[in-house]
Amino acid sequence: MCGIVAYVGDLVAGPILFDTLKRLEYRGYDSAGVALKSEGAIVVLKSAGRIADLEKVYQSRGCPGEGMGIGHTRWATHGRPSDRNAHPHTSGEIAIVHNGIIENYLDLRELLTEMGYVFSSETDSEVLAHLIHFYFKGDLYAAVCRALVHVEGSYAVAVLAASSPYLVCARKDSPLVLGKGKTAIYVASDVPALLPYTKDVIRMKDGEIARVFADRVEIMDREGQPRLAQVERITWDADAAEKGGYTHFMLKEIHEQPRAIRETIAGRISEIDGDVRLKLGMSDEEIKGLERVTIIACGTSYHAGMLAKNLFARVAGLPVDVEVASEFLNIQVRPRTLLLGITQSGETADTLLALKKAKTCGGRSLAITNVVGSTVTELVDGTIYTRCGPEIGVAATKTFTSQLVAIILLAIRLGRARAHLTPDQARKMLIELTKLPGLVQRVLEKREEIRKIAERYAGASCYFFIGRDYLYPISLEGALKMKEIAYIPSEGYAGGELKHGPLALITEKTPVVALATCGKKIQSNIKEVRARGAEVIALATEGDPDIAKVASHVIELPQTQPIYSAVLCTVAVQLLSYYTANKLGLPIDKPRNLAKCVTVE
Ligand code: M6R
Numbered sequence: 001m002c003g004i005v006a007y008v009g010d011l012v013a014g015p016i017l018f019d020t021l022k023r024l025e026y027r028g029y030d031s032a033g034v035a036l037k038s039e040g041a042i043v044v045l046k047s048a049g050r051i052a053d054l055e056k057v058y059q060s061r062g063c064p065g066e067g068m069g070i071g072h073t074r075w076a077t078h079g080r081p082s083d084r085n086a087h088p089h090t091s092g093e094i095a096i097v098h099n100g101i102i103e104n105y106l107d108l109r110e111l112l113t114e115m116g117y118v119f120s121s122e123t124d125s126e127v128l129a130h131l132i133h134f135y136f137k138g139d140l141y142a143a144v145c146r147a148l149v150h151v152e153g154s155y156a157v158a159v160l161a162a163s164s165p166y167l168v169c170a171r172k173d174s175p176l177v178l179g180k181g182k183t184a185i186y187v188a189s190d191v192p193a194l195l196p197y198t199k200d201v202i203r204m205k206d207g208e209i210a211r212v213f214a215d216r217v218e219i220m221d222r223e224g225q226p227r228l229a230q231v232e233r234i235t236w237d238a239d240a241a242e243k244g245g246y247t248h249f250m251l252k253e254i255h256e257q258p259r260a261i262r263e264t265i266a267g268r269i270s271e272i273d274g275d276v277r278l279k280l281g282m283s284d285e286e287i288k289g290l291e292r293v294t295i296i297a298c299g300t301s302y303h304a305g306m307l308a309k310n311l312f313a314r315v316a317g318l319p320v321d322v323e324v325a326s327e328f329l330n331i332q333v334r335p336r337t338l339l340l341g342i343t344q345s346g347e348t349a350d351t352l353l354a355l356k357k358a359k360t361c362g363g364r365s366l367a368i369t370n371v372v373g374s375t376v377t378e379l380v381d382g383t384i385y386t387r388c389g390p391e392i393g394v395a396a397t398k399t400f401t402s403q404l405v406a407i408i409l410l411a412i413r414l415g416r417a418r419a420h421l422t423p424d425q426a427r428k429m430l431i432e433l434t435k436l437p438g439l440v441q442r443v444l445e446k447r448e449e450i451r452k453i454a455e456r457y458a459g460a461s462c463y464f465f466i467g468r469d470y471l472y473p474i475s476l477e478g479a480l481k482m483k484e485i486a487y488i489p490s491e492g493y494a495g496g497e498l499k500h501g502p503l504a505l506i507t508e509k510t511p512v513v514a515l516a517t518c519g520k521k522i523q524s525n526i527k528e529v530r531a532r533g534a535e536v537i538a539l540a541t542e543g544d545p546d547i548a549k550v551a552s553h554v555i556e557l558p559q560t561q562p563i564y565s566a567v568l569c570t571v572a573v574q575l576l577s578y579y580t581a582n583k584l585g586l587p588i589d590k591p592r593n594l595a596k597c598v599t600v601e
Contacts, residue, residue: 002099003073006158009184013069018055023193028390030072030081035088036065036401047085070158072097076372079122089126090106091133093162098125100154100174103267140164170209178202202229249391260388260398260439274423276413281382287417297342299394304403306473316414328354332359345597346374443571456580457511463490467515470566478573480601486581495525517565
């Protein structure tokens with residue numbers, strides 16, 4: 001996730017900017033940069049790579065700059081990690097740093113190019129620098145206000161102009177915090193960066209734009225009316241602050257899912273056309289000609305692939321094979337097959353090897369990944385980025401739900417190109433998709449209820465997760481999470497398969513999590529395990545009249561279409577395993593024997 005910092009005060013800005021940037025390192029980054037006001041001009045230093053290396057360059061240049069500057073750590077979303085794509089971006093005497101996604105940047109880029117602006121990066125953010133420059137006639141605040149009117153998407157932005165006595169900051173759907181020091185104002189994406197300097201912070205609200213001077217901040221709301229800034233005193237320590245006040249990164253990342261899903265969707269759907277915009281590197285004709293899809297993935301990403309199996313068949317009329325990458329041995333990929341690699345890191349050795357092998361059979365290939373410029377992106381013809389920011393906890397959470405959303409977007413695109421899905425059917429799916437972040441938020445609000453259940457069964461020696469159809473892969477994912485962070489042997493099973501063997505394991509000591517938001521058939525499976533004495537924790541749709549009659553505990557989830565219900569159930573099982581592991585006092589973010597990215601076969 002990108003990070004922004006800024007400083008206006010009575011000290012030289014450079015050292016403070018580098019220090020605050022380092023305090024945002026935990027968010028992950030691939031490049032960094034600063035812009036400093038110096039002798040009536042702006043000095044920019046930026047590069048791909050480590051902040052510490054950039055700081056050495058700054059020092060070797062004699063630490064230029066005065067008491068005003070902006071800085072950035074970049075986590076690539078548009079354009080690979082490189083010196084050119086690093087922020088700040090400049091236009092004349094304007095320099096900006098931006099966090100978020102400008103959804104209409106291609107239109108704005110075209111317009112600005114026609115007006116004579118020359119772009120030096122592939123980023124969406126650079127359009128902002130030129131737009132502000134276009135409107136700048138000596139009043140930086142007015143220029144930023146006018147520029148932002150044209151911007152669709154999310155942003156936290158800090159803007160510097162060589163001739164302006166103040167900085168301008170603005171936010172919409174991306175966080176931005178101001179810190180009040182005695183003789184300076186600090187700006188950052190997150191509180192931890194500010195803590196060594198001040199514990200008095202002002203959180204900017206959506207739609208607000210601020211003029212930042214060394215001794216004061218003037219915040220204007222959406223209507224341009226001044227807002228009396230409320231100062232909040234931070235009482236957390238730096239470690240807790242890095243986790244945003246959450247006890248673990250995993251819990252923080254579970255809670256980031258509404259935002260992560262919004263970012264995955266941003267700029268990619270058109271409800272009017274009933275279609276999805278994705279750069280797949282394939283024409284509609286090619287998509288029409290496809291006969292199959294072969295998905296290659298590992299672990300949690302493999303579960304995402306399993307969900308794609310039923311979805312692609314229904315929505316795009318395409319049969320799907322889903323292969324565990326490490327078992328992709330002598331499989332021949334048939335002609336007219338689309339290869340799809342799913343890997344959040346983009347670096348999983350088994351997935352890369354299997355993809356390479358599969359590609360020798362020809363055919364088009366795509367990847368779904370979270371990491372811009374990762375190795376998988378070099379192997380394939382097109383990439384769908386999940387854009388959910390770096391995930392620090394070893395257990396995949398927000399990257400998984402964003403993969404599910406990317407798969408849904410891809411299914412709709414394929415379905416529309418193949419005329420298997422009408423615009424109206426696609427529109428209905430897309431309208432519901434836009435509601436998904438809000439629905440996920442409502443599941444997160446059930447955390448206390450889920451915590452109590454998790455703690456009650458934390459001593460279990462074995463767990464079962466059962467589901468059907470779209471919820472079967474989620475039952476596998478629930479079991480994987482329980483194994484991985486709570487170390488409880490867990491089975492994920494298709495409801496209908498229980499009676500073919502695993503029922504022998506069910507006793508009164510086996511809690512069974514039944515994913516029961518879609519269809520009634522699962523209720524007979526619940527009865528089967530209840531009859532063997534098992535306690536059943538059912539995830540059911542709000543208002544389901546029957547489920548309480550058969551389950552021991554019911555966690556009610558919002559009503560939605562079955563495919564989205566898979567995402568809601570995921571969030572509930574993530575919380576269940578999190579609170580189980582937490583009760584057991586386990587090292588949740590770094591479970592034993594596991595690595596975040598498995599780069600060996
Ligand atoms: O980076 P990838 O998505 O390729 O990683 C694949 C698996 O190693 C990964 O999903 C793993 O199963 C998760 N950490 C489980 O939470």
